Amino acid sequence: MFSTVLVANRGEIAVRVLRACRELGIRTAVVHSTADTDSAAVRLADRAVLIGPASARRSYLNAAAIVEAARQVGADAVHPGYGFLSEDADFAEICADNGLTFIGPPPQVMAALADKSSARALMSRAGLPLPxxxxxxxxxxxxxxxxxxxxxxxxxxxxxxxxxxxxxxxxxxxxxxxxxxxxxxxxxxxxxxxxxxxxxxYLTDARHVEVQVLCDAHGNGVHLGTRDCSVQRRHQKLVEEAPAPALSAETLDAIARTALHGALEVGFTGAGTVEFLVDAEQGFHFLEINCRIQVEHPVTEMITGIDLVHEQLHIAAGKPLRIRQDEVRPQGVAVECRVNVEDPDRDFAPTPGRLDRFVPPGGPFTRVDTHGHPGYLVGPYYDSLLAKVVVWAPDRELALRRLDRALAEFEIAGPGVRTTIPFVRRVLDDADFRAARHTTALVDRLLAAPPPRRRPPRSPDRDRGGTMTVTHGQPLTEQITDILVAHCGLDADAAARAPAASLEELGMDSLALLELSAVVADRWQVQIPEQSGQLSIPAVADLVARRTRPCGHTENSIVIAAPLPLVWDITNDVARWTELFTEYAVVEILHREGDTVRFRLTMHPDENGIAWSWVSERTADPTTRQVRARRVETGPFEYMRIHWRYTEEPEGTRMTWVQDFAMKPTAPVDDAGMTDRINANSRIQLQIIKEKIELAYAGGTR
Structure with a gap:
């Protein structure tokens, strides 16, 4: 076995691998960027090595820096996790050239399977069915x-x-x-x-089903059953379960045996996933093989009792498989959902911010893989995955109920932070999903329909002599009072006599306050602070109102008759923004690190003589041609997030400017008023930008 493993990743998967190594008595090291200096992975590892700035291209995708970090800590193996360099054959080869074991398949196998066209040809020769x-x-x-x-x-x-x-x-x-x-x-x-x-x-009414395989370097292989990953948005998975439901035992067995045959035929080693589309007649068609540990691997672990990361490490160390196919006996049903820091009501836009409250759920057969904690700053630089909630139960119905219960308990709150939990609970409520009639079209159907009003879950513990009926339009103060009376034992007459009294003064103990927090979180997805006992009923209502009121959102775009590289270069030269944006008087660069710039903008005085000024931070990704920015000094905003997108069109380059924000209660203008202002200003500024860039393009200047 290895003496030291370097984890070349971040977030929850880095934490997962570090724990597995520690359980096997392996020393650990982890690389990290400046954005992850205080991360959970850095705290858990025996050694941590800073390899670059926040930009992934200059840190987690920097193969040379990672190999140098491995040399510094004396590592003999590198675990790439998922994403980043996990399926990069060149990186695997660089590791081998430097005497490091890459925990994954051989470079030549990775290269062949990473090319989807090559993979299709290989699988076709191996006899796998293709679309x-x-x-x-x-x-x-x-x-x-x-x-x-x-x-x-x-x-x-x-x-x-x-x-x-x-x-x-x-x-x-x-x-x-x-x-x-x-x-x-x-x-x-x-x-x-x-x-x-x-x-x-393209199969329109298909299910996405995959098979987990383990193969060693001695020609042995096993499959660990199937997973269903049909709940997807834009090909990104949201909910996964094992085994795949509503398929016959014969189909499940055929898919699993076919997957293992294909993996062994191409010389695959390690932990991998063979993915298929399954049509309405239960015919299955090969999609691809993933050469890494999958985000959704815990559901397989939950039904088989096999630690996949442990097995990865044993296989990479050259040992034969420790499992025979007849020893794999899946039991029950496991379901996982991904908790992303995104706003489903804003087209799943990332919502980075600091977590004021972070309380994962517990209970029987409930697992949470996460790197989050209270005070953690979710940055704009990487994938928005914050946690995975995984549950097991003897049957699917109980597993879905258990997952819904766990999600209702999960407390995540912070200024401007939103998560996908409410949307996942919509999925769990859907009749087709509960009956396992869903396909990959499920999420699009749900997004096209208005969200239903959820009723808070009832239980004997919560039914303490009252009802939860709320009249439409009932003032929030009355709704909070009703909750306290129905669930927390509040004396309604006492509350009426002392409307300004704190909850503690009204006799609410810690258990009553926890009950209030649970109901408020379930109904409005709002977390009330731990010191809520010091708040009055109107103060709680005001807190809920501020956290749930509609926020501002604008989206404007324009097509510029110029090539995308030119538009990108001109609009991302922050120091020259005063030449491009007529509203800005001064731009002061405060800090620059890779593709991230922190700067102060000062506007020309407005009609009242006020020269607005604030500090912002923006990160440009030249690979995806997208820019994300936020206000560091929020001023009258509770938060302000900006997203620029650049896309090529036949007429030139479309530049799209998206702004999401919420105004503070003390701001001189509300969300609706600011929305009107930003829309009007954005359209003017975009037209000016268009004219200036087209003029520069015509004149051959930048």
Missing amino acids: RGSVSPVPTAARAAEIADEVGYPVIVKAAAGGGGRGMTVVGSPAELSRAYARTRAAAQAAFGDDRVYVER
Whole structure:
């Protein structure tokens, strides 16, 4: 076994791997960026090595820095986790060249499987069923049209080097194909440095089912059953469960045996996942093989009792598999949901911020994998995954109830912070999902429908002599009073006699305050502070009102007749913004680190002679052509987050400017008023930017 393992990742998966190593008596080290200096992984590891600034490109994607960190700590193996360099064959080869064991498949196997077109060809030769379409890359739009006509619409155009849900476009008709083909190739080139694409039939009413496999370097392999990952948004998974429901035992067995056969045929070693689409007739079609530990691996661990990270480490150390196929006996049902720091009501926009409150759920057969804690700052630099909640039960119905209960208990709060928990609970409430009739179209259907009003869960413990009926339009103060009377034992007459009294003065003990917190969190997704006993009923109502009132959101865009690189360069030169934005008088650069800039903006005086000024921080990602920014000094805002997107169109470059914010109660203007102001100003500024850039392009200047 290894003496020291370097974990080349961050967040919950870094914590997960560090714990597994410690359980096996292996010394640990972890790399980190400046943004993760105070992270849970850094605190858990025996050694921590700073490898770069917040920008992933200069830290977690910096292979040279990671290898140098491994050398410094005397590591003999590197665990890449998932994401970042976990499926980078070049990185695996660099590790090998430097005497480090890369915990994953051999570089040549990774390279073959990372190329989706190559993987399809390999699996086709191995006899795995594929969706109808091209096996090799499609060189022209005309050839793509021929293939689409052969297999029938809809089709999907996919990047050969794609992954993580990126680099794919669904095409519903011949009229859309040429543009979709060009757009996907351009996106693939920008994201992966490889513009090759292939075309296959798109299955509209399909389930996404995958198989966990373990293979050693001695020709042995086992499968650990199936997982269903059909609850997806834009090919990103939200809820996963094991085993896949509503499929016959024969189908489940056939999928699992086929997956293991395919993995062994290509010389796969380590922990991997073979993914399939399953159609309405339970026919299954190969999608891809992932060469890493998956985000959703805990559901397999929960039903099999097998620690997948332990097995990864044993296999990477050259040992034979410790498990035979007949020893794998899945029991019960496990379901996992991802808790992302995103706002489902704002198109799942990331909502970074500091966590004032973070209390994960507990209870029987409930597991939470997370790196979050009270005071943790969720930054804008990386994936928005904060936690995974995983439950087990003897049957699916109880597992879904247990997961819903756990999510209702999960307390996460902070200025401007939103999570996907309310949306996941909508999924769990959906009749088709509960009956396992859902497909990959479930999330789109839910997003197209208005969210239902949730009733707080009832239980004997909460039913203490009252009802929870709330009349539509009832003032919040009355609603809070009703909750306290129905659930916390409040004397209604005493509350009426002393409306300004604190909850403690009204006789509410710590258990009553916990009950109030639970009901308020469940009904409004608002966390009230631990010192809530010092608040009056009107103060609690005001807190709920401020946290639940509609927030401001604007989205404006314009097409600029100039190439995207030019538009990107000009609009991201912050020091020259006074030349570009007519509203800014002074731009002062305070700190620059990689692609992140902190700066002070001072505007020209307004009609009242006030020169607004504030500090902002923005991070530009030249790979995805997106920029995210936030106000550090919020001023009249409770928070302000800005998102710029740049996309190529036939007429030039579309620049989209999105702003999400909430005004403080003391601000001179409310959310609606500020929305009007920002919309009006954004349209003016975008038109000015368009004119200036088009003039520069025509004159050949930058």
